Amino acid sequence: MIVLGFKEYESQAKKIATALACDYAGIDHRNFPDGESLVKVPTSLTEHVVIVRSLHYPNDKLIELLFAASAARKHGAKRLTLVAPYLCYMRQDIENVPGEAVSQKIIGKILSEHFDDVITIDPHLHRIDKLNEAIPLKNAISLSAGPALGQFIKNHTENALLFGPDGESRQWVAFIAEEIGCEYAIAQKVRKGDRDVSIELPHFDYSGKSVTIIDDMASTGQTIIQASKLLLQAGVVEVNTAVTHGLFSAESLQHIYDAGIKNVWTTDTITHSTNVVSIGDLIAEKIKLI
Numbered sequence: 001m002i003v004l005g006f007k008e009y010e011s012q013a014k015k016i017a018t019a020l021a022c023d024y025a026g027i028d029h030r031n032f033p034d035g036e037s038l039v040k041v042p043t044s045l046t047e048h049v050v051i052v053r054s055l056h057y058p059n060d061k062l063i064e065l066l067f068a069a070s071a072a073r074k075h076g077a078k079r080l081t082l083v084a085p086y087l088c089y090m091r092q093d094i095e096n097v098p099g100e101a102v103s104q105k106i107i108g109k110i111l112s113e114h115f116d117d118v119i120t121i122d123p124h125l126h127r128i129d130k131l132n133e134a135i136p137l138k139n140a141i142s143l144s145a146g147p148a149l150g151q152f153i154k155n156h157t158e159n160a161l162l163f164g165p166d167g168e169s170r171q172w173v174a175f176i177a178e179e180i181g182c183e184y185a186i187a188q189k190v191r192k193g194d195r196d197v198s199i200e201l202p203h204f205d206y207s208g209k210s211v212t213i214i215d216d217m218a219s220t221g222q223t224i225i226q227a228s229k230l231l232l233q234a235g236v237v238e239v240n241t242a243v244t245h246g247l248f249s250a251e252s253l254q255h256i257y258d259a260g261i262k263n264v265w266t267t268d269t270i271t272h273s274t275n276v277v278s279i280g281d282l283i284a285e286k287i288k289l290i
């Protein structure tokens with residue numbers, strides 16, 4: 001087996017290779033002056049090739065990934081495993097407005113045509129339960145960073161109340177609360193626009209609590225910011241947040257801190273200054289089993 005990775009996610013890809021005790025090699029790529037991509041994989045490959053790339057800000061990355069997959073097949077890969085710790089386009093699972101492309105199904109089908117296995121962490125599946133309903137592969141594998149994040153929260157907070165900012169977060173929040181043995185509350189959220197969310201706190205005695213907001217991802221940060229404002233008004237003494245995928249820009253992170261949040265904790269599915277939990281071993285253990 002060999003692990004191939006792209007430069008921007010090299011450190012995590014190398015960790016996966018080390019955990020698998022196999023070689024690592026980089027995939028070279030560059031843009032031509034007109035924006036088209038040139039991608040080059042190593043030419044001596046093992047039969048099983050694992051390509052690691054996290055797919056946030058995905059459009060260019062997807063094209064380069066497909067070029068790499070095709071070149072890897074040409075140069076000896078009989079089995080191709082994609083590790084995409086953050087898997088893009090999983091949110092749009094229906095045509096909300098007639099004419100909209102259902103990007104989850106489109107991207108899922110393309111990935112299934114190029115890879116034998118797809119492994120990801122906490123994909124944002126909304127109306128479906130299983131990843132292979134989005135990516136039609138037997139080995140469309142969804143892992144959860146919940147246990148590792150839960151352990152981190154347990155080690156860094158005392159008597160934490162876990163807080164899910166919307167109904168979809170219940171799956172992660174309830175799981176972590178059970179794992180580490182603490183209380184949780186789930187709010188209702190209405191999103192009116194990309195940066196316009198409103199949250200309704202559930203009835204709870206918040207006074208004096210230390211709260212950790214849990215979500216699968218943070219992008220503009222508005223979900224966390226609105227939740228934090230309400231929690232502080234309700235009397236909590238400290239608000240932290242733990243999310244699997246830190247998609248946020250530097251600007252939105254500053255807004256999160258400005259809203260009174262003490263600590264922002266993320267996993268390294270996306271490289272970010274807030275990374276505190278590594279998902280490399282979790283992925284490597286799964287690859288050993290497939």
Ligand code: R5P
Pocket residue numbers: 124165166168169194197215216217218219220221222223224
């Ligand atoms: C949506 O349901 C997700 O779980 C997150 O709550 C959402 O993507 C966070 O986005 P933002 O940080 O832009 O509010």
